[in-house]
Amino acid sequence: MTTDYKPQRETKDYQAADAAHHIHAFLDQKALNEEGPRVIVGGDRLHLWDNDGNRYLDGMSGLWCTNLGYGRKDLAAAATRQLEQLPYYNMFFHTTHPAVVELSELLFSLLPRHYSHAIYTNSGSEANEVLIRTVRRYWQVLGKPQKKIMIGRWNGYHGSTLAASAMGGMKFMHEMGGVIPDVAHIDEPYWFGHEGNLTPAEFGLRAARQLETKILELGAENVAAFIAEPFQGAGGMIFPPESYWPQIQRICRKYDVLLCADEVIGGFGRTGEWFAHQHFDFEPDTLSIAKGLTSGYIPMGGLILSRRMAEVLVEQGGVFAHGLTYSGHPVAAAVAIANLTALRDEGVVAQVKNDTGPYLQQCLREVFGNHPLVGEIQGVGLVAALQFAQDKATRKRFANEGDITWRCRTIGFEEGVIIRSTLGRMIMAPALIATRGEIDELVGKTKIAVDRTAQEIGVL
Numbered sequence: 001m002t003t004d005y006k007p008q009r010e011t012k013d014y015q016a017a018d019a020a021h022h023i024h025a026f027l028d029q030k031a032l033n034e035e036g037p038r039v040i041v042g043g044d045r046l047h048l049w050d051n052d053g054n055r056y057l058d059g060m061s062g063l064w065c066t067n068l069g070y071g072r073k074d075l076a077a078a079a080t081r082q083l084e085q086l087p088y089y090n091m092f093f094h095t096t097h098p099a100v101v102e103l104s105e106l107l108f109s110l111l112p113r114h115y116s117h118a119i120y121t122n123s124g125s126e127a128n129e130v131l132i133r134t135v136r137r138y139w140q141v142l143g144k145p146q147k148k149i150m151i152g153r154w155n156g157y158h159g160s161t162l163a164a165s166a167m168g169g170m171k172f173m174h175e176m177g178g179v180i181p182d183v184a185h186i187d188e189p190y191w192f193g194h195e196g197n198l199t200p201a202e203f204g205l206r207a208a209r210q211l212e213t214k215i216l217e218l219g220a221e222n223v224a225a226f227i228a229e230p231f232q233g234a235g236g237m238i239f240p241p242e243s244y245w246p247q248i249q250r251i252c253r254k255y256d257v258l259l260c261a262d263e264v265i266g267g268f269g270r271t272g273e274w275f276a277h278q279h280f281d282f283e284p285d286t287l288s289i290a291k292g293l294t295s296g297y298i299p300m301g302g303l304i305l306s307r308r309m310a311e312v313l314v315e316q317g318g319v320f321a322h323g324l325t326y327s328g329h330p331v332a333a334a335v336a337i338a339n340l341t342a343l344r345d346e347g348v349v350a351q352v353k354n355d356t357g358p359y360l361q362q363c364l365r366e367v368f369g370n371h372p373l374v375g376e377i378q379g380v381g382l383v384a385a386l387q388f389a390q391d392k393a394t395r396k397r398f399a400n401e402g403d404i405t406w407r408c409r410t411i412g413f414e415e416g417v418i419i420r421s422t423l424g425r426m427i428m429a430p431a432l433i434a435t436r437g438e439i440d441e442l443v444g445k446t447k448i449a450v451d452r453t454a455q456e457i458g459v460l
């Protein structure tokens with residue numbers, strides 16, 4: 001980072017120009033314009049600075065993406081070298097380039113061996129758009145063109161484009177612009193949120209069996225795939241009970257429904273395994289990837305296919321009628337190579353698994369295990385959620401839980417820590433390079449934010 005950064009313009013000038021021309025993500029634009037956004041100007045490792053010189057510990061790795069933290073000169077150098085050598089070329093004209101070839105070699109050396117092919121995109125949303133067309137094509141080639149329906153989960157998140165948001169289960173997104181046909185949903189495996197007395201294991205089985213019920217209702221001959229995040233990110237870092245994934249896998253296999261894991265958040269070390277499905281021990285047919293692929297330094301995503309699927313598409317599929325101008329972009333590929341090489345050679349993923357991951361989880365349980373505002377702590381590796389609850393024993397949630405967590409997030413910013421609110425949960429996912437000291441700072445500042453929130457609502 002440019003620690004000697006001098007503000008180029010007054011913050012209020014940036015804010016006024018931003019308000020005049022820019023529509024932000026997932027916010028009430030008018031309300032934001034009245035408040036004015038923070039102007040972030042630089043970052044180093046886990047810390048960010050704004051235009052007014054305030055320093056924040058980024059507990060969210062940007063949006064779960066800056067896995068190597070900010071300020072990596074090796075990633076910047078990789079981009080510069082590639083920009084000078086070959087800034088762009090396409091994959092349409094019977095052509096390829098070294099950067100994308102070498103990225104694929106590296107990627108498949110890190111993935112389990114039953115994956116063999118990638119379709120590169122610019123983002124996670126695009127990866128999931130491509131997923132729909134690809135799985136439908138797969139079934140067409142196998143002579144089952146009626147197998148078209150994608151089953152997702154309520155409150156799942158697969159991106160913001162039309163089809164990706166339709167497969168996701170955020171109803172407020174469906175209300176803006178509608179959905180596509182041939183998409184269905186089942187409930188999320190949110191044990192803390194269920195009304196009843198099932199144990200987590202019983203609840204996990206029940207949540208998984210909803211998939212079987214839905215497949216039978218729609219007809220297995222019509223269902224192409226089930227898509228889900230191994231742990232549900234934007235929907236609140238919801239970790240399913242252990243009984244869930246084995247049962248889901250069994251159901252998908254039984255009814256010949258493809259199992260598609262959205263690894264956009266979970267991929268590249270977040271859980272302490274290279275991919276989150278490895279932590280939960282199941283074997284998806286496809287993986288959607290993005291974010292951590294380049295540590296967010298440059299946009300890139302992709303769809304990973306199992307050897308079984310790729311063989312059908314390559315050997316029997318004929319023309320694959322899909323392509324993006326920037327698929328496998330050389331500069332993005334070069335940054336991805338530098339990023340994956342660093343994650344591997346610096347032992348970052350192993351450190352998350354063996355040291356910093358368990359340390360974060362232990363600290364959170366020590367600090368918040370008996371906190372009056374916290375009903376449940378979930379997480380593994382460097383991803384975690386604090387469920388706010390009115391009564392932990394009965395799992396009673398606050399009627400206005402979204403307001404309470406939003407307030408906690410705002411206080412977090414005031415206290416110099418960025419943590420995210422999702423309905424009733426505060427979530428965190430710091431950069432995978434976090435040291436124990438940086439984790440202490442994250443947990444310490446989060447404690448101040450949660451305490452202040454608890455005091456404001458009168459429970460502390």
Ligand SMILES: Cc1ncc(COP(=O)(O)O)c(C=O)c1O
Binds near residue numbers: 234290301
């Ligand atoms: C699980 C998951 N899938 C897909 C996406 C969409 O990725 P992008 O924002 O790169 O389009 C996201 C973004 O947060 C995500 O969390």
